Amino acid sequence: MSSLVIQDLHVSIGDKEIVKGLSLTIRSGEVHAIMGPNGTGKSTLAKVAAGHPDYTVTKGDILLDGASILEKEADERARAGLFLAFQYPSEIPGVSIANFLRAAVQARLPEGEEIDATAYYKRLYAKMDMLKIDRKFTSRAVNEGFSGGEKKRCEILQMAMLEPKFALMDETDSGLDIDALRIVAEGVNALRGPNLGVLLITHYQRLLNYIVPDFVHVMYDGRIVKSGDKSLALELEAKGYDWVKKELALANA
Amino acid sequence: MSASTLPSSRSATAGAFTAEAFQAHLASLPAGLPAWWIERKRAAYERFASAPMPVRTDEAWRFSNLSGLTLDGFAPPPSVTATPQASIGIRKSARLVFANGRLFSREILDPHLEARGVIVDTLQQALLRHPELVREHLLAQPSRLGSAKFSALHEAFLVDGAFIHVPRGVEVELPIGIFTYASGTGAAVFPHTLIVAGENSRVTVVDYFGSTNEQEVQLAVGANDLYASHGAQLTYVGKQDWSHQALSFQSNSTVVRRDARVQSLNLHLGARQARHESLSQLQAPGAFSEMLALTVAHDDQEFDQRTLQIHQAPNTKSDLLYKNALLERSRTIFSGLIIVDPDAQKTDAYQSNRNLMLSDDAEANSLPGLEIQANDVRCTHGATTSRIDPEQEFYLQSRGIDKSAADELLTFGFFEDVLNRLSSDELHVALRNLIQTKFKR
Numbered sequence: 001m002s003s004l005v006i007q008d009l010h011v012s013i014g015d016k017e018i019v020k021g022l023s024l025t026i027r028s029g030e031v032h033a034i035m036g037p038n039g040t041g042k043s044t045l046a047k048v049a050a051g052h053p054d055y056t057v058t059k060g061d062i063l064l065d066g067a068s069i070l071e072k073e074a075d076e077r078a079r080a081g082l083f084l085a086f087q088y089p090s091e092i093p094g095v096s097i098a099n100f101l102r103a104a105v106q107a108r109l110p111e112g113e114e115i116d117a118t119a120y121y122k123r124l125y126a127k128m129d130m131l132k133i134d135r136k137f138t139s140r141a142v143n144e145g146f147s148g149g150e151k152k153r154c155e156i157l158q159m160a161m162l163e164p165k166f167a168l169m170d171e172t173d174s175g176l177d178i179d180a181l182r183i184v185a186e187g188v189n190a191l192r193g194p195n196l197g198v199l200l201i202t203h204y205q206r207l208l209n210y211i212v213p214d215f216v217h218v219m220y221d222g223r224i225v226k227s228g229d230k231s232l233a234l235e236l237e238a239k240g241y242d243w244v245k246k247e248l249a250l251a252n253a
Numbered sequence: 254m255s256a257s258t259l260p261s262s263r264s265a266t267a268g269a270f271t272a273e274a275f276q277a278h279l280a281s282l283p284a285g286l287p288a289w290w291i292e293r294k295r296a297a298y299e300r301f302a303s304a305p306m307p308v309r310t311d312e313a314w315r316f317s318n319l320s321g322l323t324l325d326g327f328a329p330p331p332s333v334t335a336t337p338q339a340s341i342g343i344r345k346s347a348r349l350v351f352a353n354g355r356l357f358s359r360e361i362l363d364p365h366l367e368a369r370g371v372i373v374d375t376l377q378q379a380l381l382r383h384p385e386l387v388r389e390h391l392l393a394q395p396s397r398l399g400s401a402k403f404s405a406l407h408e409a410f411l412v413d414g415a416f417i418h419v420p421r422g423v424e425v426e427l428p429i430g431i432f433t434y435a436s437g438t439g440a441a442v443f444p445h446t447l448i449v450a451g452e453n454s455r456v457t458v459v460d461y462f463g464s465t466n467e468q469e470v471q472l473a474v475g476a477n478d479l480y481a482s483h484g485a486q487l488t489y490v491g492k493q494d495w496s497h498q499a500l501s502f503q504s505n506s507t508v509v510r511r512d513a514r515v516q517s518l519n520l521h522l523g524a525r526q527a528r529h530e531s532l533s534q535l536q537a538p539g540a541f542s543e544m545l546a547l548t549v550a551h552d553d554q555e556f557d558q559r560t561l562q563i564h565q566a567p568n569t570k571s572d573l574l575y576k577n578a579l580l581e582r583s584r585t586i587f588s589g590l591i592i593v594d595p596d597a598q599k600t601d602a603y604q605s606n607r608n609l610m611l612s613d614d615a616e617a618n619s620l621p622g623l624e625i626q627a628n629d630v631r632c633t634h635g636a637t638t639s640r641i642d643p644e645q646e647f648y649l650q651s652r653g654i655d656k657s658a659a660d661e662l663l664t665f666g667f668f669e670d671v672l673n674r675l676s677s678d679e680l681h682v683a684l685r686n687l688i689q690t691k692f693k694r
Binding site: 073074078083084090100104106107 | 642643645649650651653654661663666668670
């Protein structure tokens with residue numbers, strides 16, 4: 001059983017504080033959804049956990065299995081078991097998906113150990129079959145000229161291959177039509193299990209029709225202001241974010 | 254003429270290559286070499302000794318680190334008795350191994366090669382057995398890219414090299430491998446590869462240059478002469494992997510005749526400072542020269558590449574693509590010129606230098622150029638320098654790939670289109686493997 005614990009996290013970019021005291025605990029097997037209006041710090045939370053260099057943690061901590069990861073570089077965090085599914089994945093011209101993933105798998109092997117190419121391709125093809133991805137996909141350059149749906153499926157394939165302890169999925173539904181959304185959600189559902197904790201970041205409730213969360217948190221102005229089960233997402237959908245804002249205003253009055 | 258009569262800034266410097274050293278070199282050569290060759294060497298020594306070292310105002314040396322160009326402290330090295338590691342993981346039809354300027358081993362691996370008239374031998378043997386062929390082709394083309402002094406030094410001190418002649422209509426299926434090693438601190442070597450591909454012949458030659466120790470200070474002054482006769486197809490792959498303390502000068506000359514095609518790919522990995530000059534002359538209609546280069550520069554390395562594509566006949570084509578990946582504090586210089594002679598109508602010439610900056614401290618200099626005297630031509634040139642986008646870097650890192658593995662991956666991604674131009678998968682893999690060794694250091 002693994003845990004990802006975010007404690008009273010404060011994050012700034014330059015002089016601007018974006019995350020203002022956020023606490024959250026995710027355990028293996030759990031799917032948490034963070035919802036909230038745009039500009040409230042949801043994506044910042046995912047990036048800072050993954051180790052993006054532009055953000056500064058000014059207070060608080062992030063613990064993976066009890067140990068702080070804040071001093072670790074992004075690549076070390078990834079090897080420790082964190083995975084960020086990007087909202088806008090980068091294009092890597094000339095680097096095929098197969099070679100890219102191979103380098104990522106190689107990076108997880110002990111120093112001096114070479115990847116077993118046959119076993120690697122066998123596993124890669126098995127994951128692709130599971131996610132219903134055409135094998136021709138592997139020879140394409142990473143994300144280059146991909147449609148929105150293809151980019152997200154590429155992210156899910158990477159997640160499947162790297163078998164993280166925790167996946168932070170940043171607006172995985174953005175830019176997807178309903179068919180693409182369904183395919184991506186099927187992929188995430190196929191990877192769900194007792195060894196994976198998921199943090200789904202989304203603006204819209206519709207993703208949660210396909211990936212049903214165990215916990216739903218509402219984020220507003222840099223903190224979690226409301227938590228509940230999946231019914232909270234439906235309530236939000238019905239009442240809109242203004243409902244949360246009004247409740248907050250009342251509580252602060 | 255004494256040195257004092259020259260302005261001090263243009264003084265001729267022979268370094269370790271004094272007149273006495275040259276006499277000793279001549280005395281060390283085997284007896285029976287043709288008199289014209291010895292005369293040419295003497296004339297070359299005179300040209301070398303009287304020519305000044307490059308100075309800052311020489312356009313051909315713009316951006317070069319001139320203070321690194323010292324000829325002091327080198328000497329012809331002793332013979333080598335240990336076996337160099339002469340393998341690049343490809344099947345070959347023949348293999349020549351040179352160590353410290355002398356033939357170390359010669360193997361003809363394809364039993365039909367000699368029966369079909371293909372000559373894979375040393376220059377010394379060729380000078381004795383095929384003197385007219387050698388005389389016509391050896392160092393017969395002008396040095397036009399700035400290194401006349403070093404080309405003369407090469408000719409003066411050349412001991413031995415490779416000679417390959419493929420007769421008319423003969424297709425050599427597997428590559429011919431040439432391995433040239435330098436061994437010992439202070440070793441000066443003068444490798445040479447002369448290839449004459451006869452009419453409608455086809456051959457691939459892989460030319461490897463390496464040191465037996467990565468830290469030895471060495472000097473390599475090499476040259477090659479490639480000739481593709483009417484309808485010939487010649488593929489040349491050069492792999493420069495000298496010691497990281499070496500100073501290297503290499504002058505390559507390619508002559509392409511009617512409907513012939515030469516593809517050359519030079520991989521630059523080694524040396525502290527490496528100057529590479531490449532001249533392609535397209536002499537008859539239908540001639541095509543494809544000039545490719547890949548460089549991985551790291552540490553304080555400097556790679557200085559100068560090219561000239563001369564279109565001397567109508568309906569000729571040249572296509573140059575030089576790619577440099579720069580790490581750490583390395584520097585590269587690319588200076589390229591396309592010359593189209595007045596009657597070379599319908600010339601199709603392309604020249605491109607692309608630099609991938611994997612470090613903020615690296616420096617890439619690019620000087621593309623055109624000189625067109627015909628009016629019905631298609632000439633394109635360009636240079637691009639790109640840095641790694643920080644978001645790209647974060648993306649790679651977020652998958653667990655560290656900076657050095659990311660640099661390697663991005664370099665291979667950057668090189669892919671050049672490597673894909675090789676028609677042999679085996680060669681493609683061998684080049685990838687060699688490039689990979691640089692990232693494993």
